[in-house]
Amino acid sequence: MANINEVAEAAGVSISTVSYALSGKRPVAADTRRRIEAAVRELGYSPNAGARMLAGSRTQIFALTEPLRKDTHAPTHMAFVLATAVAARRHDYDILLLTDEQAQAGMSRVAANGLVDAILVLDVAPDDARVGLARQIATPTVFIGIPDDNDGLICVDLDFEAAAAWAVDLLADAGHTSIGLVGQTETAYVKSNFPPRVRASVLARSADRGVAAAYGTTGSKHANRQAARRTTADLLDAGATALVLHCADEAHAAVLAELSSRGLRVPEDISLISVGASFDTSALPVRIDSIPLIPEASCDLAVELALQTLGTDAPEPGVRLIAPTYSAQGSIASPRSSEAAAH
Amino acid sequence: MANINEVAEAAGVSISTVSYALSGKRPVAADTRRRIEAAVRELGYSPNAGARMLAGSRTQIFALTEPLRKDTHAPTHMAFVLATAVAARRHDYDILLLTDEQAQAGMSRVAANGLVDAILVLDVAPDDARVGLARQIATPTVFIGIPDDNDGLICVDLDFEAAAAWAVDLLADAGHTSIGLVGQTETAYVKSNFPPRVRASVLARSADRGVAAAYGTTGSKHANRQAARRTTADLLDAGATALVLHCADEAHAAVLAELSSRGLRVPEDISLISVGASFDTSALPVRIDSIPLIPEASCDLAVELALQTLGTDAPEPGVRLIAPTYSAQGSIASPRSSEAAAH
DNA sequence: TTGAAAGCGCTACCAA
């Protein structure tokens, strides 16, 4: 591994000129720059990471804390990790993984030893222990998700409330007066921050619109086919003419299986809309209208905010909600008149 | 963030004594050590990561490269990442995530700038491009998985061949003469290194034992319920009295569903054994004998080897195979005599 | 437009 001295020598300039040529923080004559670039290429030079951390004020590393509970939905989680890593790399940042059972110990450690410039928090629980830590440490911290107590924190998330309300509005506008929410696992409503938000918003907006709304879960810890079918059956039996799906991939499939086994067609007999799905709903056997959760949107913004905290004008603390987007796929129609008449 | 000078001053010693007291690389008088430790605690001191990298010869960071293809099985993948992180932390190492589409660019980068002490390679393809890179760079690299061309590399993996052969032996010993392999997705046989190894070993050992063996896949890119059931049906129709399952969680469930819909009991009517499962097979509705893939075993060893490459006696290049373990759950029995007679 | 040189905070060698 060549160092800056060798590059300087090879290019016949001083090391400061090499440094400036590479950082662009000072103008460098065109042909000087060329000689330096040639030397860099030739020697395969890459500035030593440790030395940059020490001399500069940046480590070019973000920590990503993720508790990785047994019940986390792995595919969604992976999508967020990937989106974060990609966003970070776009700004020349690397991601350090903090997956300790004690994600907290990791946070304290990297905050204390200056390994990272900022910390990104994934998989946020309503009563997340990392909230308190974030307030104590000096390292800027950005939450991807919204804890209950978020005072003074920087948080980013999809506007799940708006997404859920939008879904209800679409169904109400189509004439539905009784809907069901096929929700997440029971654990998710306790351990995760957004399922309760969706549920509350669906119920609240339904009430506003004079729509009867019921809901059910899709498993205790892991999304499970049987539970999803049972919940679907229950909601249908209770008279729902439309379903809001806020559940895992497999649960979507299970809902469709239950409908199909009852001979119910989408959207003629039953309307569907998926809310907050982070997977590709178009891979399902039936096209479903969707107001998706787009990890890239949240993660890009989170990284952007993390970078801003390092600059001169730090961003205001507060919650940034990402406006939901709606993709119509023809899975919503008016309720069958016979059904409608039945109520 | 306090630095070593402040600690030294507070403890009334020189900075070298502080350094040695913390690293333990030189004996320090008991009460001197106590004063230093008190100062450290009081000031919340933690040695600056950048400075340690620069001055010392270790960064205390391992890179973990993972392509994260769309078709990776997320839960398995997460288990490996977690196991690696935990193993690394046990040795005071952090994990830097390299998930670029160009995991290769990342490898070159961290090798060039000295950010990490070693690189761990996950999700190894038979013709993995990272093999060539690993040979070029100076940073020690450990593969968790076995590429076709592994000459001179350090590789760690479950002995899938032995696991598959063991499974066949168990079935053959029980008297089965016709078995089926419910395999992975079609993509997995191309993009991943171990599915072909399992398949080849099942077929080879079956031939050795005079057992007829057929196999099928469980989806094209993603494990899929329909494909799994169809494959199961095909294998049963072809006369298999026992199935070797080397497939995803959901596919296991789908196999059981197909058996159940045919009224086949395990093990009375059909014997089952799962090979290379990284999930908890005991969560399935039916207990299944298992020769599991234990991420912790591979990752612990990989980390161990990575550490050794940094020491004085570097480990020999070569493939380290982890001996499989077998957990009997009563899902294997002799084939029904009527069935046996039918052949 | 460029160069010289002072650190950044630590490790580890050399002395005492």
Place this chain on the structure above:
DNA sequence: TTGGTAGCGCTTTCAA
């Protein structure tokens, strides 16, 4: 048992 100090390789200020 301890202290002094020379770097590690870079960034950035000050001079030219």
